[in-house]
Amino acid sequence: MDDETLVQKCLSGDTEAFGELVSRYERPLFNVTLRMLRDHEEARDATQNAFVKAWQHLDQFDRNRRFFSWLYRIAVNEALNRSSRRKKAEPLDESLVDRGSSPAETTERNERSVIIERAVEQLSDSYREVIVLRHWLDLSYDEIADALHVPAKTVKSRLFSARARLGEILTTMGVEAS
Amino acid sequence: MSESLDDLIQRALDGDVSAQERTRLEARLTADPAARLRFDELSRVFQALGAARLEDSPAGIRDGVLLAIRGAASSRAQAPARAGRPAFSWLRIVLPAAAGVVAAVVLFSSWQGTHSNLAGGTSGTMSGARSTDGMRVGTGPHSVLVHWNPSDTGFQLRIQTGDAPVRVALESLTGGARLSMTAQGLPTPSPNVEAALPANALVIVEGTAPDRRAIVRVRVTLPDGHEATGEVRLQGLRPSR
Numbered sequence: 001m002d003d004e005t006l007v008q009k010c011l012s013g014d015t016e017a018f019g020e021l022v023s024r025y026e027r028p029l030f031n032v033t034l035r036m037l038r039d040h041e042e043a044r045d046a047t048q049n050a051f052v053k054a055w056q057h058l059d060q061f062d063r064n065r066r067f068f069s070w071l072y073r074i075a076v077n078e079a080l081n082r083s084s085r086r087k088k089a090e091p092l093d094e095s096l097v098d099r100g101s102s103p104a105e106t107t108e109r110n111e112r113s114v115i116i117e118r119a120v121e122q123l124s125d126s127y128r129e130v131i132v133l134r135h136w137l138d139l140s141y142d143e144i145a146d147a148l149h150v151p152a153k154t155v156k157s158r159l160f161s162a163r164a165r166l167g168e169i170l171t172t173m174g175v176e177a178s
Numbered sequence: 179m180s181e182s183l184d185d186l187i188q189r190a191l192d193g194d195v196s197a198q199e200r201t202r203l204e205a206r207l208t209a210d211p212a213a214r215l216r217f218d219e220l221s222r223v224f225q226a227l228g229a230a231r232l233e234d235s236p237a238g239i240r241d242g243v244l245l246a247i248r249g250a251a252s253s254r255a256q257a258p259a260r261a262g263r264p265a266f267s268w269l270r271i272v273l274p275a276a277a278g279v280v281a282a283v284v285l286f287s288s289w290q291g292t293h294s295n296l297a298g299g300t301s302g303t304m305s306g307a308r309s310t311d312g313m314r315v316g317t318g319p320h321s322v323l324v325h326w327n328p329s330d331t332g333f334q335l336r337i338q339t340g341d342a343p344v345r346v347a348l349e350s351l352t353g354g355a356r357l358s359m360t361a362q363g364l365p366t367p368s369p370n371v372e373a374a375l376p377a378n379a380l381v382i383v384e385g386t387a388p389d390r391r392a393i394v395r396v397r398v399t400l401p402d403g404h405e406a407t408g409e410v411r412l413q414g415l416r417p418s419r
Contacts, residue, residue, distance in 0.1 A: 015244055015247055015248055018243075018244070018247065019240055019243070019244050022239065022240045022243050022244070023240055026235045026239045026240060027232055027234065027235045028232065029235075030233070030235035030236070030239070031232050031233055031235075034233060040236065044235075044236050044239065047235065047239055048239050048242050048243055048246075051239070051243040052243055052246050052247060055243070055247050112226065112229035113229045113230065113231050115226070115229075116226045116227060116229050116230055117230070119226070120230075131227070135227040135230045136230050136231075136232055137232075156185065156188065159188065160184055160185070160188050163188070163220055163223045163224075163227075164219075164220070164223075166223050166226075166227075167219050167220065167222060167223045170222065170223065170226055175222075175226060
């Protein structure tokens, strides 16, 4: 069943239909908030609250847009608010950052994946955003443009700059081409 | 380096060029060492990003979301719909409370709390319905939803009543834990709090737990005397002064 049909069912009060949308998008949304917040529990909270807010405001959803794009903006705002509150509350102690896996698990994971995550974490928010949307969520330029409310041309130039910056970071980290 | 070449390189690496454009790019790269260097550099980034992978989302997000939106819905299920508005528009009134509930549910999982429900009271006509993400004590319009989250002083319980007024009593079963029902303005925390609550109300109960754990029994009494009970077990709490 496509998103539009599920949204229509939701508007009639069908919570199961909304559950289907949650199942469909919780993983990409969680990954977006995780990249922004760098904390599994915070990312989980942000993802969950984003869905609840989406349900609350579903009648404001513009059907001409992709549902994920709309949902994405809600999740990003939720993550930004949390990040802002956290910064005001206390500086983030890097030693306490929950990377989501124990040292033992980390060694089992693809090392390159971990390295690239660390590199992406060093990007600015706007650069990290386009990198995550393009390379983790596999969105097209147009889809990213829709999600970010910017022209596709802006997406292209931002991606180029972000990739160039990432190249510099990888060099600093001593990462060579495989 | 011209903008158009950068754009072409990027599109090529994104797999978004025609065969003709690819040929044109290859010719440029062969003739221009700086362009080749630029291409190789971006290729390296693309290779590295090829290792990027989505992490699995934690279990329970869907259940938590549905619990929140249904919890709000159940407390208003019999409210008349307003003409000309979406069927769930009224949810906005109660969902801020539900949004708080979500946070509580999530925090709970990292907080090593557990909960269980006991059988109904002497009448046996009602009992707590167990949920993985929250607890409903009782059934129907007289039931209450109980959610919990840690707080600066220890913990917090949120009691959401349904469409009928009920009497709710909370009893701390652990020696040191103390409760105070803020909505009732009780002056000092005590092991037990009790109040007659109106329909569709959200009441916050603040708790302190010097030994970092608490067991709280929630008892719901209907107007006809029937009772339902549930039990919240919390551990790993912030120490209270």
